[in-house]
Amino acid sequence: MEPQKRETFEYGSAHAYADAWRKWTADTHAWYAFHHMMAAQVAAGAPSIAAGSAAPTAAQTAAQATNTVTVTAGGVRVVTATYTIPSFARRILAELIDCVFTFAIKIIFVYLLIEFDILDLSRYERLINDHADLQTLIDITHELFPLEVVGKILCSLLEAYLISYGFGGLPAGQTPGKNLMGLTVISCHQVFPVVGNPRQVHVSGLATVPFRHSLQRSLFKNVLVNSLIPLSSIVYVFNYNRALYDVTATTIVVRRQ
Incomplete structure (x- = not known):
């Protein structure tokens, strides 16, 4: 049985690879933040995503994960928002x-x-x-x-x-x-x-x-x-x-x- 070959992708340049890596990092953080928010809502008794509904896209996940306020199990309010860095x-x-x-x-x-x-x-x-x-x-x-x-x-x-x-x-x-x-x-x-x-x-x-x-x-x-x-x-x-x-x-x- 031949070993399965890994799929490779040519980015073309280091700059393109860095852009793709930053996008993957942002999507991953957004995914974690979204699931953290949903877990807090479930713990607080808030309605979650209806069963059978389509899974959110990366863009929808990022939008829901930012500009939100979540409450952890210990009652601590965690704010996730988008800001501009000053010069x-x-x-x-x-x-x-x-x-x-x-x-x-x-x-x-x-x-x-x-x-x-x-x-x-x-x-x-x-x-x-x-x-x-x-x-x-x-x-x-x-x-x-x-x-x-x-x-x-x-x-x-x-x-x-x-x-x-x-x-x-x-x-x-x-x-x-x-x-x-x-x-x-x-x-x-x-x-x-x-x-x-x-x-x-x-x-x-x-x-x-x-x-x-x-x-x-x-x-x-x-x-x-x-x-x-x-x-x-x-x-x-x-x-x-x-x-x-x-x-x-x-x-x-x-x-x-």
């Missing part, structure tokens, strides 16, 4: 705007410390007199370092609160800079590209970013990454312009819908 320049501009607000918060923080006599500026007058030298600058920098760390932690707590809960006119997931630039931070447990549109992705994640994740993200960014300017730009090396702190906190920055 690197838009993200950097949003961060620069946030830096202005962060600087204003630090100024207010220092002003309150002075008003309550916690911080004495007269101690630092020696920095501007004629006897100031490099050692004086080093000493004053060491004295101000704890104050800078406290300021960064305060800004990180505020940013994490905005991302998880929002405040006033700012919806959850947006800081002032991201709001002005039309961006938002969302939970991202799984992301895969939309075939034929490299700027769009399907994202599956929690309905909102948990405070623990947003605090991890903001502390990583404000305390560590922003202290390494301009070297901090190297953290934006992951797919879909995700920064290192986005990957560690399972988040992604997308255009606001």
Whole structure:
């Protein structure tokens, strides 16, 4: 008995093979998401596909698998939707705007410390007199370092609160800079590209970013990454312009819908 021969297909080029692989990956993820959604509906008592109906096509499966909200057995809401990835320049501009607000918060923080006599500026007058030298600058920098760390932690707590809960006119997931630039931070447990549109992705994640994740993200960014300017730009090396702190906190920055 002769062994069965495997069917082969010639793609013609590496680019054509990559396109076919991306389409297969997207269809596979859509199939898994669709069956996950149907399993959640059955567990919740919702009507499923009628018996004897035709099986959904790949396009129908992808359409049903995106822009949906499913509830797992543990009551966790999982959102699957299509988003547009912002450009690197838009993200950097949003961060620069946030830096202005962060600087204003630090100024207010220092002003309150002075008003309550916690911080004495007269101690630092020696920095501007004629006897100031490099050692004086080093000493004053060491004295101000704890104050800078406290300021960064305060800004990180505020940013994490905005991302998880929002405040006033700012919806959850947006800081002032991201709001002005039309961006938002969302939970991202799984992301895969939309075939034929490299700027769009399907994202599956929690309905909102948990405070623990947003605090991890903001502390990583404000305390560590922003202290390494301009070297901090190297953290934006992951797919879909995700920064290192986005990957560690399972988040992604997308255009606001």
